[in-house]
Amino acid sequence: MTAKTNNIRLLVTGGGTGGHIFPIIAVTTEFKKLIPVAEPEIYFLGPANFGIDNLTQSGIKTVIIPAGKIPRYPTVAIFSEILKIIASLFLGALQMWRLMPDIVFSKGGFGGFSSVFAAWLFRIPVIIHESDAVPGLANRLCARFAKKIILSFPDENNIFPKNKTILAGNPVRSELLEASTKTVSANPSQRKILVVLGGSQGSQEINTTVLDILPELLHDMEVVHQCGENNFRDLSFESKIVLEKEPELEKYYHLRPFLKIEDLATVLEKADLIISRSGAGSIFEIAAMGKASILIPLESSAGGHQLKNAEIYTKTGAGIMLIGANAKSHLLYENIMTLLNDPERLKLMQEAAKKFATPNAAKVIAEEIIDTAGIKMTAEIPIKKNKVEPVKIEKQPVIKKKPEKIKQINIVKVKPEEHRQPEIQRFTALPASNGVRVRYAPSPTGMMHVGNFRTALYNYLFARKNNGVFYVRIEDTDQTRYVEGGMESILETLQVMGIKHDEGPFLQNKGIVQSGDFGPYIQSQRIDLYRSHANDLVTKGLAYLCFCTEERLSKVREEQKKNKVPTGYDRLCRSFSETDVIRKQQEETPFVIRFKMPDTGETRFNDVIRGDISFRNDLMDDYILLKSDGFPTYHLANIVDDHLMQTTHVIRGEEWLSSTPKHVLLYRAFAWQEPQFIHLPLLLNTDRSKLSKRQGDVTVEEYLRLGYFPEAIINFVALLGWNPGTEQEIFSLEDLVKEFSFERINKSGAVFDIAKLNWLNKYYINNSDKRWSTVKDPLVEKIKKTLELRNIVVKDTDLTVSAIEQRLTGPNELIKILDTEFIFLPQKNSDGSVKKLNYPKELLIWKKMSDEEELKISLDEIFKILSDIPEGVWASQVEQILLTEAANKGDRGMLLWPLRVALSGQKVSPGPADIAKILGKEETLERVKDAIDKI
Template sequence: MAQLFTHLQRIPLLPCKVQEARKFMRLFSISAQKACQVRVRFAPSPTGHLHLGGLRTALYNFLFAKSKNGKFILRIEDTDQTRLVVHAAQRLEDMLKWAKIYPDESPTVGGPRGPYVQSQRINLYHNYMKNLLENDSAYKCFCSKLRLDWLRNDAIRRNETPKYDNKCRYLSQVKIEELERKGTPYCIRFKLETITDPYQDLIYGPILINVAEHEGDPVMMKADGYPTYHFANVVDDHLMGITHVLRGVEWQISTPKHLLLYKAFGWNPPLFGHLPLIVNRDGSKLSKRQDDLHIEHYRDQGYSPEAVLNFVTDIGGGFEGKEHNVLLTIEELSEKFNLARLTKNSCRLDFDKLKLYNQMDLQRCLKSPTELPVLLDQLQDLVKKTFEEKLSSSAVQEKVLNPEYLTSVLMWNEDRITCLSDLVRPEYTYLWAIPDHLPLDQLPAMPNSYADILQSILEAITAISDNFTKENIVTSIKVVSKQYGLKTPAIMKLIRIAVTGMKEGPPVGEMLSVLGQDTAAARIKHALHLLE
C-alpha cells in the first residue's frame, strides 16, 4: 500500500483537479497508516551488561509500540564475533523481563520474522549482498590491512579525519578477476552518494548530513563473511517490517548511510527518531565501564523495576501530563507516552530521584495486599544472606524472619530508607543480630554501675502490662532516670548501647517498640551478661 501511495503522488494532475486530488491523498495516507501496524525493535549487541542507556532505548521503543497497539521486537546483533560475551544475550533478555519490558518477538519468544539472532541469518545477508553487487551499488575491496593502516596514520599525521580513499571502487573488471584468481582476500563496500536533501528526524526535525563528504565508502561485508552492523541492520529492519526506528542520537550521523542503502535496494525506509544523549550530573559522558549504570546493579541493590523505569523516563520526557515525583506503572507510562514531547536536550542523571522513586514504590508495596508478601520475601532472603552466621539460632531466625516482625521493621523505616538493601547496612544490624560488644567507653560516668541501672531498666520494661508502645516505654525509662538522678538523654544512650552496640541511632522508645518487649528484654539481659 505504501508503494501504491508513492506511485499515486507522481501522477501529473490538471490544475483544476489539484484540490480534489490533495484531499484524496490525505484520506489515502490516513488509510495507509492505519493498515500498517507499528513495529519497533531493540537491537543490542551481546557484549556485556544491559546499560542504563540501552534500557532507555528499549523502554521508549516498547512504550511507543504499546501506545500504538504495535509490536516490540528484540533482535540480537552479534555479527562482531570478536566482542561477544558468553550468556550476555540471555542476560539482556532476562533484564528486560525484570524491567517488565516484554518482547512480542525475540530469540526466546520466537515469532514469524525470525531468526532473531543475526549470526543465524548469515546466508540471508549473502543473498542480499549479491543484489547490491549486481546493481552496481557495492564493490569488492582488495585493500590490505597494511594499506588501510597507512591511510589512517597518514590522515592522523596531517590532522585530518581518517577515511578510505575509495581506490577499489574504480578497479576494472579485468583487475578484479585477476585478484580473485590469486585468492586475494576482499571485503565488500557500499558506494556512497552525495546527499542534498535532509531527512526528517521524528525528534530533531530536518537533518542534513552529506555522509560522502566525511567518510569513505563503508564496509558492508567483512572478509570473514560476516556483515557489518550497517548492512545487517538495514536488511533485518526491512525483512522484519520495522516501521519506526528509535535509537540513541549517536546513530544520527549513520542514518543517511542507512537511507542510501534503502534506496539502493528500492525499499521504503522506516521513520527514524533519535533519543538525546544521557550524561552524568556534571555533564560528562556516561561510560559502559561505570558499574553503577548496569541494570543488574540496580536490581541487586534492591531497586524496583518501577523506580528504575520512572527514573529513566523522568530525565527524557515524552509524556502527556506526567507529574514529577509521581510513580507510574509501565501500563500508565504507555498510556501517557507521546513521542512529540521527547526532549532534544541532553538528559542529566540525578540519582537522588531514583532513590525518591524507589522509596515511593516501597511505600506503595507496603499498602498493597498483593505486593507486600513479595516485599517480605525479598527482605527475608536479604537478611538471611547478609547475616547467615549470626542467625544460626533457630529461635533468632524465627523471630527476625517472622513476617509480622519484618512488616513492623518496614513500616517503621519507610521514611528512612530508599531500598531494601538499606536495612542490612551496619547501622541496622541491631534489627537482626545481638551486638558482640558494648562500647561503654562512649558513656559518661554514672553514680551507679551500668549493670545496676540496666537491671532497673529491664524490670521497668518487663513490668509494662499495657501496649508496648514508645510512649509507655519512654514513661517507664523516665521513672528509672529519676530514681538514679540521671538526665533522660544519658540513660537513653546507655540503653541504646546495651541493645544495639552503637552510640548513635533512632529514638530508643521507637526502637524498643519495634523490637518488641521480649526481644528488648533479651537484649538487655545479654548486655548484663557481657558486663559480668
C-alpha cells in the same frame, strides 16, 4: 609593556592541575634544548593550583590570574564564576600586552582560555594541546583561535578542523622516560608489586575498594598505594583497622600521600601491575613505562573523557578496563590475581603499552611551537617533523564460539568503475506500508543497560498505543563482542519486566524458539541475505571490493598524518578495473566490500524529535558493508533487516544519530522506503556527564537483584526523557500506553537520578501490599533470627527493625544494611559480656578539634548530658536534647561526631541519636565511657 631582550619569549598556560603542569614542563624542557644557546624567557599565565611550585623549580616564571568555569546550567555559584571569567579576560589581556610573547602554548582548561583569547586579540600565534579523547569545552572554544591543535588521541568525532590537527600523544615527565629505558633491578622480596595510583581527582572509590581487599592482596604481593594528601590520614587509620588481625602484613603495604617524581619512577619501574584512573596523563605515563594496567575510569569525568580514554587504550591490549559493578572489590581482586598469575599475558600487555607510548611527544610539540613561531633552532639539532609514532588501536584476541569463517565471497559480476560518483540521492522512495512495526534490536553482549531498556520500553509503548507490532531482533554479527547466554539474559529480562513482544525469539523450556513471519530474527542466521544484498550494490556500481591489507591501510594512515591531511581510506580499490578485480579474486586475495560514499553535497533526513538534519558527504568515509570473514557490519545488516521486516519507525538512542546519514544513503541506494527516525536523548549522570553504556551498576538485572520492583523501574525509565505535561509521576504500564507520545520527548539529555528511583520504589513497596507482604514478613523474621544467631541483643527489637525499615529501598537490602550501617549492634561474648567496639582513638577527633584535650572535654560533656536524661523518657527525648546541645556549641560536629564514633565505631552510620535510642541508656553510656578511656 615588559622590555623584551633578544631572547625568545614563550608563554604557556593551562588549568594549573598536574595534568597540565607536568606536560608543560616536559614541553618547555624540550623547547630549551632545541633553540639557540641563549636561555629563552618562559612564562606561565594562569590560575594558582597544584604544581605551581614545580613550574618555578623548572625555571618558568609564573603570573597568576583567576579563572572561572563557564556555567553549563544554573548553579548557586553562577554569579561568582561569571565575575571570575570577566576578571580573567581583563587580566589576561593586560598581562598579554605586558609580556608580548612570540607564541602561546595552551594545555587547555578554563585557566588557559583567557590567555588564548588575549593572544588572539594581539595576533600572537597560539598552539593548543588536547590530552583527552573527548575534548573539554575550553579547548573546543580555544580551537577557533589556534594555529595548530595537537592531540593525544585520534579525533574520532571530527571535532577539530583536520587541517589544523596533529596527532602527537601526551608529553611525559623526563624522569619517567629515563627510568623506562633502565633495566629493571631484581626485587629482593620476590613478591609481585602492585601499584595503586589513587592520588588523582575522584580516586576515593579506588582507594576504598583496595582497602576492602587489602589483606587478601598482601598475602600474595606488595602494594604501593599513592592516595593523595586529602585521603592519607583517613586511609592510614582505616588500613590499621583492616590489618589489625594480621599485623605481620603491614610491612608489605606502603601507603604514601604522594610519591616524589624520582620515587615514582623507581616504583613504576619495579611494578608488575598498576591500578589507576584513566586521565590522559596517567595512561601515557603507564604506557611510557611499558606496564600492564587495570584502568577504572571516573564515570563522572567531564564529557565521559576518562571512559573514552580507557576504551581507546585498552583496545590495544595494553590494559583492561573495569567499570561500575565490574570494579567492585571482589571482581577487582579476581582480575588482579588472574593477571599476576598469567606471565604471558602480562608480557603481551607490556609490549602493547610500549607500542602505544609516545616518548617523543614533548619534542614534537616543542618543534611545532618553534616552527609556528618561526624561530631558528640550534644547528646541531635540526627539526624533524612528524616523527610521532601513531597510536595504533588493535583489537585484543577474543576466543569464543562463533560461526565458521567464510574465506571467500563469491561476487558473480562486477561493473567497471566509470570514475564518477553515483547520484544516490536520485532514487525515489517506495510508498509506506500501513500499520506500525517497531523493533528492539539488542546485541547479546551482557546484561541490559537501562538505556537499552528505555529503547525497548518506548518501542513497546508506541506499538501498543498504535495497535502495531513490537518485535525483537538479535544483532549478533559482531562475534568478538558475543557473550554466551547474553540472548537468554535479554529475553528473560524483558519477560520479568512484563515487556511482551509479538515476534522474534522467545524463551521456552530453557531453550529459544522463534515465532513470526519475517524470521529468522537472529542475524547470524541471515548471513546469506546480507551477502546477496552487498553483491547487488556491487553490480549496481554503488559498492566495490577492497583488497587492501591492514598493513597497507595502516601505512596510508601514517602517511596522511605525516602530511597533515584528514585520515581515511584513500579509495585505491575504488578505481580498479573489472579485470583487476577478477584477477584479485582468482588469486583468492581476501577482500571487504565498501560502500561508495558521495564526495559532494549533503545527506538530509528528518528526525521526528529534532526536525530536519543534514550531514556533509565529504566528511564520511567509504565504510565497510561486508567484512572479509563474510559477516556484515552493523550498518548493512541493520538496514537490510529493517526493510525486510517492514520496520516503520526506528526508535533508538542519540548516539546513533551520526550513523543515520550512512543508513539513509543505503536505503536510497536500494531504492527502499526510509522509516521514520526517532533519536532519544542521552542519559546523563546528575553532574550532566554521559551515563556509561558499560556501567555495571546501571543494568536492569542489577536493580532487580537489589530488590527494585519492575513497576518502579518501568515508571522511572519512562520518565527519562519523556514527560506527560502534567504533575503526575506515578504511571502503571497501562497508563504509559495511553499517555505516551513522541511530542513529549525532550531533545536535551535526561538525568538519571537514583534518588527518584528510590522514591518510586518506596511508593510501590508501600502501595503493593499483596506483593510486598510476601517478602516483608519473612525478611523481618529473618532479621530477628539473624540477630539471635549472631548473639546480638538489643533493648527494643521492634525499634531496631523499624529503624532498618526506614532505610529500606528494596527487600534484598535488609541483610546488606544489617551488615553495614547497623554493624554497631551489641554482640555478646561467650561469657555473656558485650563485645567492645574496636576503632582507633584518632577517629574520635572532629576535624576542627585542636588536640585530644579538647576531645576529652567534649566526651565528658556528652557523658553528663546523656546521664541526666531519665530512663523513662530516653527514647522520646534523647534526640531533641542532643540536637539542642549541639546547636548551642555553634559547630554541631564538636558534639555529634565524637558521639557517632563512640557509639558506632565508624565514620558512616545512622545518626548518633538514632543509635542511642536503639542501644538504650545503659549501653550508650558504657560506650561513651569506653571512648573516654581510650584517651
